[in-house]
Structure formats: structure tokens, C-alpha cells
Amino acid sequence: MAYVVDLRSDTVTKPTQAMKHAMVNSALGDDVYREDPTVNALESKLAALLGKQAALFVPSGTMANLIATMVHCNKRGSEAIVGNLSHIYKYEVGGAAHVAGVLLSTVANKPDGTFDLEELERRIRGDNIHEPITSMVAVENTHNVCGGKALPLKFLDDLGVVCKKYSLPLHMDGARLFNASEYLQVPARRVVRDCDSVSVCFSKGLSAPVGSALVGSCHFIEQARRVRKMLGGGMRQAGVLAGAALVALQEVVPQLALDHKRANILARTIEGMFLKSFSVDVENQHTNIVLVTISKDSSLTAEQVLQRLEQVCLAETQGDCKTTNDEGVIVKATEFDPKTIRFTLHREITDEDLWLAIMKITYVFKELHAAEK
Template sequence: MRLVDKSDMQIGTIYCLRRCCKWYKKAFLYVPDICVLNAFILYKDSNTDKHVPKTDSGEGSGGGGVRVVDVRSDITSQPSPAMRRTIMEAVLGADPYGEDPTVNALQKRGASLLGKEAALIVPSGTMANLIAVLSHCERRGCEVILGDLSHIHLHEHTGTTQVGSVYPRTLRNQPDGTFNLKEFLEAVRSEDFHSSRTALVCIENTHSMAGGKVLPMDWMDELGAMCKKLNLPIHMDGARLLNASVALKELPSRMVRDCTSVSLCLNKGLGTPVGSLLAGPSEFIYKARSIRQMLGGEMGQPGIIAAPGLYALDHVYPRLHEDHEHIQIIARAVAGCGSPAITCDLESAHTNILMLNCNMAYLTPQQLCQRMEEVTEEEMAVMGERVVAKMSPVNLTTVRLVTHLSITPEDVKALVVKMVYVIKELGKPKST
């Protein structure tokens, strides 16, 4: 026999609500499943408008619970009840006919924010980037120049090649997320029946694998001037562009001035459940809309995605500096340990991402992540609470932390105490 827990009750409640909806449908009263699900979520969270620390009991970190601090990625953030209410209250319409007023408002707002003529809502950042590349590279066999550590190249399943027969010509990413501009000029290929033609340049800001670094403005300006002379469009993967904007205290429109197109994730730093924007010239967005349809990304009434996006631009964008401050607190604590086992570059922590370097003579990234998810009795006695910290190993020597909307100052304090404890515990060379 298995005891029924809280999650079973929640699932059962949703099931019963959906059964009720089916009965109402017979009476010609249609209630979409998504509304039922969000109604239940709204009911569950209606007592508070603040994020509650996630624990094994679903309550607070007291009473023997476990405080879970999830810094694997900013996609793990949870929308606040206020953001969820925007989903429930969104005015909807048929977007294929251009009749969803909430979508139209977000697209207009996004285009203005990024200094472009038009914008398009899409389900994901990966799709936004793929649509951009396919819109720019209309002929099969074209080449796109991009960094070898870029998200488009490493983490988007080579969609540009699989779907569009567009091939990557990679340049080595430098530690600051840029690439050498002399090497860039040498990589550009003009029209020649012997080889592929360079049709597009892609850059990423902030640069994820460079530790959330902000691309230098003078480098972007120089690249923009080169591409203008070469008549080459630039697409910016701006998944976390607003983090870069906050860090530099620069307008997003200025940062993408020389980019023909730009993608912007709603569900990373902005903390919405899903969705991205793609912005550019009107003619480009017209083509992008057609490609979105081909990829299966057109949605009937995506106002339920657009509404939290509008909320995030008003309420989450202005607080992104808090995530950057949280990373600085964690980075200073790690650096302050002075351990040869785990180190970080404090000056490289520009935004909400921190890379921890693991000395393989002491431990591997996997071992560090595993230990941070464990709680020992000795640790509990020192910390006064059980803390589980979730982090991500990104390569053979590095662990990544990403702060976000759902990480509170109390979470940061608990994470720092745990991190310092674990660093001291593991800071002994492995026995041979």
C-alpha cells in the first residue's frame, strides 16, 4: 500500500476539474484545460504574492524541512502568483488572424524596447534563433559565422543544419565571449561556385558559456561596422540581453543597434514560464512568421504566454540587478575561501551566472554537485537547517550557478554557508 501524498491530491484535483469541464462541454459551456490548470495553480498560491522557499514539504525551511536552492539555470524560476494572475486574466484572441490583443501589445512593446520595426512571439529561444537563421539564409548551403562556444552551435541540436542546410563556420570564442575580428574577416566567403557563401553572423549577449559575460560595446560597434561594409546581417542571440543591459546601464536598443535581428527569452532572467520574442525589420518578421508556421510554432491564443511577458517587462526587468548582486555575494564567498580546490574569477561575474573551476586533483564537477545536494548531520548541526543546492556541471572542470527570480536573499545566505562548508570539507587532495 502506498500512502497518498500532496502531489497525488493535486493531480486528483486537476483530474476532477477536467472531468467537470467535460461535463460542462456537453452543456455547450467550453472551459479550456489550460484555464482549469491555471485556476488550480492560482487557488493553490492565492494566500501569498511572494515566492516561498522550496522545501521537501512544500512549506518553509522550518519544521524539519529542506531548503532547496536551485541554481542550475534561470529556467527553473517559478512565476509569482501575481504573474500567474496575468495568465488567468489575459484578454485573448486568434493570433493567426492577428487578433490576440495581448500578443499584439507584447510584440509592439518588444519591438520598441529593441529598437526594431516589428517582433514575433515564439515558443522558445531555440526556435527564435532557428527562425532567424532560416529567414536570413534563404539559400541551401549558406554558411553562418558564429563562436564555437555559442548556444546556437552547442545546445540547439544543429537545427540550422538539420532543418535549413545552413552550415556553421565557427571561430574560437575568447574568454570574454567575443571572437577575433581579424579571424572573422578571414573566415568570410563571398559568392564562389567552389564554396559556400557567408550569409549571416551570429553573436550571443550575455554569453552563457563565457560565464554570463557582457560583450564589450566597442567590439560590437567594430563588428557592426565591418558587417555593414560586407553587407552581412548580424543576428544576436539575446536570451539574456536584458541582463547585459542592466549590467552596462545601456539601453537594449543601443546594444543591438547594428544587429538586423535579435531574439529575447521571456523565460530566463525575466522568469516567465515559456516563450521568446524575435525582433527585426518588418519584411524580416513577415518571413519569420511563415517559417514559424512551418516549424509548428504558430499558436492559437498565445496571449497566455504574452501576458506574463508584459508583466515581466514591467516588474522583473527592473529587479534583474538583484540577481547580479546575488552572484557577487556568492563569488566573493568562494574567492574568500582561498581554496585551491574550487576557485572563481570574481571580475568575470558580470551578471547572473558564475562559473566555479574545480581542480581535478581535489574533485570533479560531478562530485561537487553531488555533495551540494547531500545533507549530513554534521553539516546540519553547523548550518541549523538542511540545505540542498542544485548546480550544473558544464564541462570536465567547471560548474555553473545561475541566480534568478526565485532565489531570495535568504536562499543566497544559505547557499553561501553551505558552499563554504563544502569547500572546506572537500579541499583536500584526492589520495593516489
């Protein structure tokens, strides 16, 4: 069997041994009655870590973002302003509109994940009877579609000023917040300082099997708890999941720098091939995500490249791509659009896995580039 290096996402990881131990041995209770000691410990720890008053454990990041939207935009006819490339807008199945009745209005994301604050101010609405009421602004950090970029602190500080000026709640989709904290070399609480609410994912980059959390003020979390119940997010003896999330904070967060280092090695390797068909913006590669752009002049598509990366030919098993059992290497990745491929590094990718992936990617990229020529 070929050796598989799965770089599709940092959600494909399995729980660590310490997580499995915690899941079996954590103290349990009914979380809807607020009696699960492990959930309570997780919520208290995360709130303190982010400098907020309280937290709420929920099944997923999508639910966390939806709850935040429903609490902040609690009047029918409200709108939330988000980036046009944000996860809330692109990848949450229109839940804000379908479930919450909230209009998502978009501002254009820049390549670094930020957006123009002057445009944001022009888009804020509230007094005109014909228009929806702007009730929330949301950002994503790190920004997935923009290549795992950490939002600059200066932008977040200036955005906080704008939101306070108009008394608008600021929500951060912090699915990969701790990656941003690692890149910026500041505590996570500094990154979210001006945010009224933050969602954090434990299964995206942190290796826990399930779970996210919503963090904010005590008043906000009390309202969020009610909405969670409405959405079916009350999980009863949820300590079996919260235990793994606690381990993620203790065990995996300190290791995120290794994911970033390996991602940077991969990005620099692809850049160093000097192939006109494939390019990487190494200078702006921040965290554990590597975006490879296929030249617009190339006839290749991301789908074609991904299919080839998952194939093993005889020449590979006899050359530099072979594994110790001579059966070749398969690399899995994700298509972002017809001309963009995403490789995502995570805890389960070792130095050996990275080396095998680099050999395979180098072989395939050179092969496809030569075929085009």
C-alpha cells in the same frame, strides 16, 4: 526535509502572482490571424523597447534562433558564422543543419565572449563556386558558456561595421539581453543597435513560464512569421503566455540588478575561501552567472562536487549549515564541463536563500579541499 536552493538555471523560476493574474485575465484572440490583442501589445512594446520595427512571439529561444537563421540564410548551401561556444552551435541540437540546411562555421570565442574580427573577415566566403555562401553572423549576449559576460559595446560596434562592409545580416541571440543591458548600464536598444535581428527569452531570467520573441525589420518579421508557421510555432490564443511576458518586462527586468548583486556576493565569498581546489574570476563576473573552476591539479570533478552539494550529512544538520528545522540544505547547480560548475542566480533566490547556499557551499568546498590534502 532538507531546504533546497536551486541554482541550476534562471529557467527554473515559477510565474509571479501578477503573471498568473495576467495569464487568466488577458484579452485573447487567434494569433495566427494576428487577432490576439495581448500578443500584439507584447510585440509592439518589445519592438519599441529595442528600437526595431516589429517583433514576433514564439514558443522558445531555440525556435527564434532557428527562424532567424532560416530567414537570413534562405539559399541552400549557405553558412552562418558563430562562436564555437555559442548556444546556437552547442545547445540547439544541430537544428541549423538538420532543419535549415545551413552550415554553422565557428570562430573561437575569447574568454569575454567576443571573437577576433580579423579572423571573421578572413572566414567570410561568397565568390568561390566550391564554397558555401556566408549569409549571417551571430553573437550571444550575455554569453552563457563564458560565464554570463556582457559583450563590450566597442566589440559590437566594430562587428556592426564589419557586417555592413560585407552586407551580412547580424543576429544576436539575446536570451539574457536585459542582463547585458543592466550590466552595461545602457538601454537594451543601444546594445542591439547594429543587429538586424534579435532573439529575447522571457523564461530565462525573467520568470515567465514560456516564450521568446524575435525582433527586426517589418520585412524580416513577415518572413519570420511564415517560417514560424512552418515549424509549428503558431500558438493561436497565445495571449495566455504573452500576458506573463508583458509582466516580465514591467516587473522583473527592473529587478535584475539584485540577481547580479547576489551573484557577485557568492563569487566573492568563494574567492575569499582561498582554496587552491576552487577558483572564481570575480573581476570578470558580470551578471547572474557564477562559474567555479576546479583546479586541474585536483582529482575532483564537477560531477563529484555537485553530488556532494545535493547530499546532507549528520554533521551539517548539527553545524552551521542547518536550517530552522534542522534538516540541512541542498544546493543544486550545473556541470559545464568536468572541471567547471555553474551557479545561476534568479528572482526566486532571496537573501536568506543566498546565505543558506553560501553556508552549504563553504562547508562542502572546505570539506572536499581538506580531503584532497
